[in-house]
Amino acid sequence: MFEVLGQGLLANLAPSMLLLVLIGTLSGMALGAMPGLSATMGVALLVPFTFAMDPTSGLVLLGAFYMGAIYGGSFTAILVNAPGTPSSIATALDGYPLTRKGRSEFAIVGATIGSFVGGIIGVIALIFLAPPLASFSLRFGPQEYFWVAMFGLTIIASLASGSLLKGLIGGLLGLLLATIGIAPVGGDVRFTFGDPMLQGGVPLVPALIGLFTIPEVIRLIALRTRDAQMVDETREKDRLGGMIRLILSRPVNLIRSSIIGTIVGILPGAGGSVANLVAYNEAKRASKHPETFGKGEIDGVVASESANNGTVGGGFIPTLTLGVPGTPPDAIILGVLLLHGLRPGAELFETSGPLVYTFIIALAVSAVMMVPVGLIAGRGLQRGVMALPVRYLAPGITVLTIIGAYAIRSSVVDVFIMLALGVAAYLLQRVGIGGAAIVLGLVLGTIAETGLVQGILTSSGDAVPWTSFFTRPISIVLILMCVLSAAWPFIQKRRDAKTKGTPAEAVPTSGHSDRAESD
Amino acid sequence: MGNIIGGAAVLVICLIFWVQRDYSSEYGGIFPDSVLIALAALSVVLIARGLLRRQDTGWDTTGRLGYRDLGRALLLLTAWVVSLPILGYFYGGILFFTLVALLMRTSRPTWKQILLDLGVAVVVVGAFYLAFTQILYVTLPELSL
């Protein structure tokens, strides 16, 4: 194995190959930064070009592009609160507050380092642990997916910095939005308000842009100015080297988040949209100062971005060993493999070793290249956005949101949905119900419902199908994790109260959203 | 008051969904019904809290906007989006980009400034338009009067 690994490495060092990886990474980053253009669409767009290449070059280009696209999504999430893909939701939660505090450059650097480490750890798992991890992923059935979604929902407890009750209401609103359209199991047509267009449900990307970005655009246009501190100031410790050192000084967060990303990426049907949220939650839980999360905490950005780039390597594990795509872009790359007559499975690593390892190593090379490229391009973009007068920034963001909501399904209706949700999110924010909890519910709703109904159907042989949700070993572990996660904020409060001897109400209990600090 | 209004608004949303309940498969209703019931219950709790604890207003006081400013922002965005099927991405984009930029100026704009804002609008919107239609082959809404 090490011999082929070495061959793969050598193949990647050829100048033409390096150039190919660079092109892939760069164009991936550019496309990923556009809200509405998903990594999946980009990879599909690229496929016809790869037909003209030999199989290895084609796959290398696609892989590098995919890696870059997942990273590129962080730029818009940080700079204008528009997560380019569902994989960058948690990036926006702390990235944009950092921008508002004048630390957007720090956030970009954090995202870059996180994406690099995540990408590398995912690839390492792909090289060394693919077979055992793939068979582990198969033990996740419908019941387990249901509990994974429930575990994701417990994040509400830590997201709601204000009132838990309002956080729960937000999450449930998101779950309700997710039930619009054709039922994922059973095919019922539900809650379409009489419009056949809504059979397709509430599309995720326009909803994300609406719930996150539109309230900010409304604020910018209404206030006519940026928030006082939104212009970046250069501080002594903000030198690039200092920033990188600061981020690397907390390796546990980097590695934990990358591992979470890799593992969630292996589960087909969960993927990047869940991974970044789970990693964010764990980073907050482990942090010594959890109260800073949501207000511009670099660890939050790092966690989210390490996790989503970890899913790239993780997702290829079932793709290459079982022929089961871990994420949607993997499905396209799997198709390309098959078109070249390469059949996934354990034997693929033996019969086509040089090709497979060249491809895998190229993913790692792409992750390495993201650092210099991202630091130059990402910080350039950041400087540009910061230098833009706000009267151009606000309509500029609007232009971007409209195109982003439209492009995913070429539908004007999606732009209307985006605006309606954006205005609703602004109004709900006024009564303390934050958009982040709604997004969480929307992302997890379909996974939860699918798992629930499929679990009942597949265990219809049991006397009481419900019991299968509580008897399977992995389900039990997941249930325990849910309970622990939901109870954690309370446990932490008590512990704090004991050690400090101060009342637990250090954080304002209600009526304050996560942006208290900037006012 | 914030809690009461918020809770009532969510209850109305629940009602709008509840009247549309119509499931054709055996398990099509399990999930939405549970969500609806839980959501309605929690919004009742929120209303109750608003009634019982008057000192907690429930309004999110941070980043509050004046009604005039808010109205202007909402009107501009709505007009922009609603006009999309008619004016198309390019022309509607230029028109509203310029309008927003001008209205965000704090002083009365001079002719020179109007031309400048128009120019920026053409460049920004045009760049996106060309990038999407010519390079990425995403067709965008066109002018149709």
Next chain:
Amino acid sequence: MKSRRMFASIVGTIAVALAATGCGSGGGGADSAADFPQKRIDYVLPFDAGGESDITARLQQEKLAEILGQSVNVSYKPGGGGALGWSELTRTAADGYTVMGSNLPHIILQPMLRDDAGYETEDLQQVYIFQSTPNALLVPADSDIETLDDFIAAAEENPGAMSIGGSGDFSANHIGTLMLGDMAGIDITYTPFSGTGTAVPALLGGHVDALMSYSPQITQLGDQVRAIAVATEERMPGLPDVPTFAEQGHDLVDGAYRGISVPKGTPDDIVQKLADAFKTVNEDPELVKAFEEQAFVLENYGPEEAAELTKERTAVYEDLLTRLELVP
């Protein structure tokens, strides 16, 4: 002064560029088949990127452009299991410049089973059906079930307990499962997954007892699964070891058919021109090889043949679903 002049020239350049593109897409008033096509053709898929339809379209894209002499652009309009795209197609200009992937049995079953699918089967003018994927019944490689008889015996032992996974509701997989239950007189539970991609791991992990899937999965999954029957009339050339349902006593022949449609009212000669283009693509040796390797079955149904097939399948499905009391 200088910056302003530069600015003016930028604006000018963009204006010229836009005028050029605007004319390009606005022209083409006289629609006669002889000149068709005069501009880019949009090949829209009513599904997400990455599915089997997508791979197929990407393979066809370049060849189509060569034959038609215009570029072909693939885009996506997913939602509602395809319904969103097809309903949009009925509102699109009937000029042949927008062609959309259309699948059987989807376009038959959605209007049949939903109160308002947003379109009717007859609103779509099918141009060509170029490939099909027959249903195949798969069990995990380590399962005790070796033959269709074993499977039926196991289902009879525990009515309703046998769970069959598949891709989607009222898809070919679903109908295939219903047909099997109907023909063999067994009570089995169908569990839909959001696509073949999520259904397969459920089988490999033992969360469902069997999978009604499509023939390409047999070769793709290799020795991880055992195919106990395939829903073709005769054994498939690429899969000589897999028996058919028919030779095991149950005359089940069904699957999914992929083709393209245009809005109803598109001039006949334009439809024919498009059909000829797809026919030529289907004869391309490179493409034939790629399809065969993936165990797709090449089909060649022109507009009339496609309409006939649709009529025939509609009758079969209507009969089955009415007996099972699934038609509202």
